[in-house]
Amino acid sequence: MNRVLIIHGYQGSDTKHWQSFLACELVKEYGCVSFPLLDSKDKPDLESWLDQIKKEISEFKPNIIVTHSLGGTLLFHAINDGLELELDKLLLVAPPRLNLELENTETFFPLTLPKQIRAKKILLLVSDNDKYLSLDEALQMQNSLNVDMKILKDAGHINASSGFGEWDFPKKWIDE
Numbered sequence: 820m821n822r823v824l825i826i827h828g829y830q831g832s833d834t835k836h837w838q839s840f841l842a843c844e845l846v847k848e849y850g851c852v853s854f855p856l857l858d859s860k861d862k863p864d865l866e867s868w869l870d871q872i873k874k875e876i877s878e879f880k881p882n883i884i885v886t887h888s889l890g891g892t893l894l895f896h897a898i899n900d901g902l903e904l905e906l907d908k909l910l911l912v913a914p915p916r917l918n919l920e921l922e923n924t925e926t927f928f929p930l931t932l933p934k935q936i937r938a939k940k941i942l943l944l945v946s947d948n949d950k951y952l953s954l955d956e957a958l959q960m961q962n963s964l965n966v967d968m969k970i971l972k973d974a975g976h977i978n979a980s981s982g983f984g985e986w987d988f989p990k991k992w993i994d995e
Contacts, residue, residue, distance in 0.1 A: 821851065821883050822880060822881045822883070823845055823851065823993065824852075824876065824883070824885070825838050825841060825852065825853070825854040825886075826857075826885070827860070827887060827890050828887045828890045829860070829861075829863060829889040829924055831856060831857075832887060832979075833979070836984065837887075837978070837979070837985075838854065838887055839854075840984060840985050841986075841990055853879045855871065855872075855875050857893075861923065863889065863924065863926070863927070864926055865893075865926035868893050869893070869897055869900060872894070872897055876902065883906060883907055883908045883910075883993055884904075884906060884908075885909075885910045885912070886910070886912060887912045887977070887978070888912070888914065888915060888978070891911045892914060892927050893927070894909075898936060899931060899933055906936075906937065907939050908941070908993065909938040909940070910941075910944065910989060911943045912989070913946065913952065914943070916951060916952050916953070916956045917929055917930045917931070917960075919951060932963045936964065940967075941966040941967065942966065942967050942968070942969060942992065943960060943967065943968040943969075944968070944969050945968065945969075946971045946973070946977055947970055947971070947973065947974075950975075951976060957970070
């Protein structure tokens with residue numbers, strides 16, 4: 820049985836967000852899901868989030884991780900900080916640029932990408948018009964991480980605000 824950890828980004832992923840939809844869909848099939856709400860989602864602190872996510876990974880022991888936005892940045896920091904992962908799958912949705920300047924997220928940037936991520940299958944899923952990551956930056960990230968990438972057309976930041984609420988793609992990708 821899969822153990823899926825879903826890591827939200829800045830300001831969380833409320834009930835209208837595709838991550839909440841994904842968690843509900845997985846649970847409907849009696850899936851084992853962890854979707855923790857990280858502290859101070861509106862003013863996150865890297866050290867606090869690192870402590871929480873490392874503990875969650877240590878206790879939950881996921882074989883699949885799905886991140887959105889700052890959740891991917893958090894996972895990169897955790898790996899850089901020595902977190903050892905052995906995953907079957909990793910889905911990185913709309914991670915922001917490595918030097919993002921966004922109020923309340925300053926402790927997360929700048930970021931250095933991990934040299935290696937241990938997962939059998941990794942997908943970087945981006946949009947061609949995300950204000951937090953240009954297509955050129957996404958291509959550089961893909962090359963640095965040496966992972967597969969899928970580009971969505973006109974998908975914005977791939978969140979509820981850009982129309983991604985009830986979205987089947989993540990669940991189908993997990994089930995492949």
